[in-house]
């Protein structure tokens with residue numbers, strides 16, 4: 428019997444989880460289905476066989492490095508670019524869906540500059556038979572006080588907030604947000620997050636693309652991670668973190684880069700105190716000890732002290748979606764604490780053979 432492929436695993440993970448996400452369950456409407464979606468620009472393959480589905484009412488996060496294909500997928504799903512394969516939105520081809528059901532905040536959006544924020548929201552609302560009240564939409568994105576300024580005079584973050592307002596003014600059933608909080612200050616980000624949570628609570632399906640992993644971890648019911656136009660991992664953030672986030676870590680920031688000798692001394696001290704499980708690695712900022720539970724922090728610090736490491740700060744953290752991202756994109760590198768040999772914890776090549784660390788229904792390569 429053939430082994431199940433990792434591709435099938437990633438697809439089934441996304442499919443299985445969607446049936447229980449949001450307002451899902453048997454009979455729930457599916458908002459988005461993509462099967463075998465492919466798109467090439469000349470020799471550049473932007474999408475290389477995407478399979479995913481999004482349940483109505485779900486917040487679905489799409490993550491991946493620059494150039495992974497996220498914007499191309501959003502454009503294909505909103506009918507703003509053609510792609511091969513099967514794409515359905517509320518059961519229809521993207522270009523046939525009733526426009527009032529869809530909200531779109533593209534990655535790049537240049538509305539008329541000589542209109543005020545209020546006039547812009549009014550204008551976009553006027554394109555629909557029914558639209559939300561302009562003032563409440565401006566309030567939702569934190570633009571009520573700056574609503575009379577011309578768009579061209581707004582700051583980058585204020586412009587982005589205004590663009591978010593134009594995307595939600597028609598009270599869409601399905602909202603595509605391609606990097607909604609880029610350039611927005613922390614207060615503005617919180618306002619956008621609250622808006623997304625409120626919309627989701629009211630049943631709006633949200634398809635969120637973002638490089639802010641904390642944002643996706645907080646908001647998304649499920650996540651798909653793209654790399655080179657393929658889904659390389661998918662599932663609920665908690666499960667992805669449990670599978671791929673690694674162990675909790677203690678980071679000691681040092682003034683000077685840690686040498687191999689220092690790392691080896693710390694590793695030996697950690698081994699003596701805490702056994703073989705924790706790993707020690709040099710990082711750009713200093714030294715990282717992975718696998719340290721809160722109650723063992725004192726022992727790890729003892730190992731750092733004994734090795735003569737003068738650290739400027741210490742921080743301990745649980746694994747997060749950012750760790751998953753860094754590991755699966757091959758952007759996290761570490762040194763083996765045992766023999767000091769430099770190795771990649773999860774190199775880009777390892778993503779191609781993600782099978783050994785994948786569960787049957789969570790993750791796979793494609």
Ligand SMILES: Nc1ncnc2c1ncn2[C@@H]1O[C@H](COP(=O)(O)OP(=O)(O)OP(=O)(O)O)[C@@H](O)[C@H]1O
Nearest residue numbers: 468471472473491492493494495496497498499500
């Ligand atoms: N109009 C286009 N013409 C040619 N190539 C394109 C075009 N749009 C995208 N590409 C290429 O397709 C690939 C995927 O691009 P895409 O914009 O979808 O990635 P992304 O994941 O959204 O990246 P980012 O995180 O930087 O926004 C990239 O190699 C990009 O250069």
